[in-house]
Amino acid sequence: MAAMILSAPLLSARGLTKHYDGIKAVETVDFDLTAGQVHALIGPNGAGKTTFVSLLSGRITPSAGTIQFDGADITRLPAHSRVARGIAYTFQITSIYANLPVFDNVALAIQRQGSTNLRAKTMAALARVGLDGRADQNAGTLAYGHQRLLEIAMGLSMAPKLLILDEPTQGLANAEIDAFNTLIREVTPQTTVLLIEHNMDVVMDLADQITVLSFGETLATGTPAEIRSNPAVQAAYLGG
Ligand SMILES: Nc1ncnc2c1ncn2[C@@H]1O[C@H](COP(=O)(O)OP(=O)(O)OP(=O)(O)O)[C@@H](O)[C@H]1O
Numbered sequence: 581m582a583a584m585i586l587s588a589p590l591l592s593a594r595g596l597t598k599h600y601d602g603i604k605a606v607e608t609v610d611f612d613l614t615a616g617q618v619h620a621l622i623g624p625n626g627a628g629k630t631t632f633v634s635l636l637s638g639r640i641t642p643s644a645g646t647i648q649f650d651g652a653d654i655t656r657l658p659a660h661s662r663v664a665r666g667i668a669y670t671f672q673i674t675s676i677y678a679n680l681p682v683f684d685n686v687a688l689a690i691q692r693q694g695s696t697n698l699r700a701k702t703m704a705a706l707a708r709v710g711l712d713g714r715a716d717q718n719a720g721t722l723a724y725g726h727q728r729l730l731e732i733a734m735g736l737s738m739a740p741k742l743l744i745l746d747e748p749t750q751g752l753a754n755a756e757i758d759a760f761n762t763l764i765r766e767v768t769p770q771t772t773v774l775l776i777e778h779n780m781d782v783v784m785d786l787a788d789q790i791t792v793l794s795f796g797e798t799l800a801t802g803t804p805a806e807i808r809s810n811p812a813v814q815a816a817y818l819g820g
């Protein structure tokens with residue numbers, strides 16, 4: 581029966597683990613990402629959120645566990661191979677070319693895909709995050725929040741299947757956060773979004789699913805309503 585066939589998750593992690601000298605940064609995490617959704621990853625400082633997405637992006641290698649993405653085992657693939665398979669990510673620490681114009685930062689990301697029509701695509705990517713008016717400015721002179729938006733433009737210019745964002749709204753003004761929310765709604769469901777975010781208004785507005793990490797382990801996964809009413813989550817993070 582067709583209705584019984586459930587589509588496989590876009591990404592599945594099983595037993596994913598990263599230890600640093602006895603620190604259990606990420607400890608046997610099972611995690612499924614449904615295609616087309618916005619999935620938020622929340623939890624206290626030091627919970628292992630950045631480490632977890634760094635394992636998914638290939639920036640660091642796991643101590644144990646597996647990662648399946650889009651039907652393939654990517655656990656041992658280098659980061660650039662994962663980018664080629666459609667995983668784009670922005671780090672908590674900005675990774676732009678500060679001494680190059682905003683335009684060049686995005687154009688370089690697009691050029692790496694071997695794309696044609698560079699100028700039009702670059703300007704379109706910048707317009708999506710509201711930075712088209714700053715194309716000629718050196719990226720390092722942008723405000724911190726705008727540097728994060730530039731990174732998102734670089735990520736989106738690759739037309740990824742999965743976009744991973746680590747605290748993208750940090751340093752943004754309220755009006756810019758509204759524009760960010762609109763952007764994320766526009767890019768889904770074509771792009772699946774995994775979002776590390778401390779701003780609970782953003783999380784509750786955008787997320788279809790929320791996973792809460794605490795001391796490297798999954799405390800809970802569920803809809804925003806389920807997470808909000810979860811006593812363990814309130815105790816560990818929401819301060820209920
Ligand atoms: N390269 C590293 N070497 C040693 N310990 C590390 C390293 N990276 C992270 N850790 C430790 O692993 C734990 C998880 O850190 P991580 O940065 O993943 O947390 P986080 O949830 O992203 O926190 P935040 O909300 O502050 O960004 C912390 O105890 C951190 O000190």
Ligand SMILES: [Mg+2]
Pocket residue numbers: 629630631672
């Ligand atoms: Mg972090």
